[in-house]
Amino acid sequence: MGRYQCFQEGASMVTDSLSAVRDVLSFIASCDGRPSSSRRNNGSSRSKFGGRDGYTCPFCGRSGLDEDQLWRHGPMYHINEKNTDGLTCPICRETPRGPxxxxxxxxxxxxxxxxxxxxFHMAESTLYSFALVVCHNRKLNSFLLVQEFANSGFWLPGGRIDSGENPAQAAIRETKEEAGIDIRLTxxxxxxxxxxxxxxxxxYVRMRFIFSAEPLDCDQPPKSIPDYESAGATWCRADQVASLPLRGPEPVTFFHHVASGKPIYPLDLVHMTSSSS
Known part of the structure; x- marks a missing residue:
């Protein structure tokens, strides 16, 4: 009988680990008349443990459990119970909205x-997603760099992913806006x-997708008219990039990675859709 079939036949636990068996037997023994460590440490407060009778499992009717015992009893004995709404919690007497x-x-x-x-206590976190592009022009054996505003140096084309976009769409759009180059992601x-x-x-969370790409037209000139997006763009060989003023060191790493023929992950590694899909 396979593991999954055991659960289908009503088992709540399948193991060949002696330490797991000892742990569970110790827990079962603690529920048969001996309070858990939390109960010993906190006393027999009626508000916390429901008096001498303790709490009753709403699934099987097992009674006399303290809070920690019921907390562990639930998944140990009823792991196959479907998520159940509308049950009143025996501990706090509330009826939660969810399971x-x-x-x-x-x-x-x-x-x-x-x-x-x-x-229930996790702080909310905002996700900021960005797409960056390492564009290799094989004809020129050069890579695309964007000149940032305010003399901030050179950087990879890319930016924040707009609402409704997927990362690939953002990478293509940002490269066109900042560098004036139409690309194909590779x-x-x-x-x-x-x-x-x-x-x-x-x-908050910063998430970045860093793509490799190539120009659709190797002879397409990079952007040279300053606008809100950038001061312009240029092509640069991998052996030249370290001598340029860069906003950060990553172009050096990525250009040498691509130029030396090191592995690049396929695009389908990440499934991407947009809100219009």
Missing amino acids: FQVHLHNAHGPPGRHEMASE GLLKLEYHPKRDRGGSQ
């Missing part, structure tokens, strides 16, 4: 006491996900 299992795990036990991460060099905090302490 009882989610409420029990996040509002009570160690997460409820902030001893473990709780989905692969994915890197995908970055960086959780950060702003100066006020709020959480």
Whole structure:
């Protein structure tokens, strides 16, 4: 009988680990008349443990459980119960909007006491997504650089992904706006996900898609008329880029990576759609 079939036949746990068996048997024994460590540490407060009788599992009717025992009993005995709405929590007597299992795990036990991460206590985080492009002109054996405003140096074409766009669309659009070059994306060099905090302490995430690309027309001239997007653009060989004033060091790394023929991930590594798809 396979593992999955065991669960289909009513099993709640399948293991060949002796340590796992010992752990579970120890927990079962603690529920048969012996309070858990949290109950010993906190006393027999009626408001926390429901008096001498403790709490009753709403799925199987098992009674006499303290908060931590019920918190662990739920998934251990009822892992195959479908998410159930409308159940009144025996601990706080609230009827949560969502599934009882989610409420029990996040509002009570160690997460409820902030001893473990709780989905209910997670701060909201804003996601800022960007697309950057490493465009290689094989005819010129050169790479595309955008000249930033205010003498900020040179940088890769790219920018923030607009609402409704996918990363590939943003990469193509930004390269045209900032560098005046029409491109075809050829692969994915890197995908970055960086959780950060702003100066006020709020959480946010910066996500960057760094694409490889080539110009549709190797003879198309880069942009030279300054506008809001950039001061212009130029082609630069990989062995020249380190001598230029750069906004950051990454063009050196990426240009040498592509020029030396190192691996580039296929575009279909990331499934991308737009809001119009």
